[in-house]
Amino acid sequence: MSGDLFAPDDGAWVERLAPGTVLLHGWACAQDADLCAAIGEIIRLAPLRGMATPGGQNMSVQTSSCGDWGWVSDRHGYRYAAADPQNGQPWPRMPERFRQLAQGAAAAAGFSGFLPDACLINCYLPGARMGLHQDKDERDFAAPIVSVSLGLPAVFLLGGLRRADRALKIALHHGDVLVWGAEDRMRFHGVQPVKPGIHPLLGERRINLTFRKAR
Template sequence: MSGSLFASADGPWAEGLSAGTVLLHGWACAGEIALCAAVEAVLRQSPLRGMVTPGGQRMSVTTASCGDWGWVSDRRGYRYSAVDPDSGQPWPAMPDPLRELARGAAAEAGFAGFDPDACLINCYLPGARMGLHQDKDERDFKAPIVSVSLGLPAVFLLGGLRRADPSARILLQHGDVLVWGGPDRMRFHGVQPVKPGCHPLLGERRINLTFRKAR
């Protein structure tokens, strides 16, 4: 990691949480206008939708994707698809501001060369949550996960390599980017229910961008 992020607590700064996990505080704030505009452009092409788990339970978050691959869930299971099942068309291309953010954040966290081919867009309204899970639908686990928080704050649960391991609670604010990989790549993680609030740019919602190397 470069030393620039550690220079001042007044701007973006990096916090190493463990051997393979780094929290980049405020990393995305400088480009927030372009990021939010890029996300809205994607959602105009591929709107958010509620997905169900293989067990038939409706997820509390709504979801879309961009990039070469999109993540989908239904009664057939969790998987990546090259087309949006709602439209039958390829997912929208990943906008440059999103791809550049993911590449830069990964490099700053020690994972140079990360080139995501999938970006999962999750929208959390107040009360929405994400249960503990592993990101394990990718073809290999050498690439890190880059997770960008926009809008309302949320408490992120970072567990261990087993579901029963205790979880650390990490407050993620607008503009924070969490990167985990290497020995931490398969850690369980989730999000506690988002509390009500209103963000100046995104209103009463939290947008999470999760960048992955799917194939």
């Protein structure tokens, strides 16, 4: 891990953690209020819900989606669906500010031309976590993953290409954007249990926006 730091024209600090992994410190802070308002409208239309793994284990993170595709998990497996299974309606439209944020962050990390068609909205209450996993339900592994952190801080685990590989612990704060792709695209990753706290905008929550090219 190189930990190289550089600053683009807007002054945000960008840290390269691995050949295909870049952390943009505070990249989304300037528009956090607008992002949170948009999230509120999306989850009004497609409420957050707890999902279960195909094996029947309940996930501690609550999830919704926006864009052309939404990610779902149930006894039938992990997959993308064009409609919200709770109401049969298409997922809410991805706000243009979301798309621009994801594309700008991807470009700053060296992945120009990113065209996200899915945004997962994950809500972590204190104690919620995400086990080590790979994002492999997408058809286009050439596109990066762009992950935006809002609200309570969290520790992100960036593992290797095998589940047993030692994971790097990355502290993520409100407004940080983590981008990984290329040779790092299939690395295992997860989130340690979120610690209790209060954030001025989101209270006792961490919201993660994960942008992907699903199809």
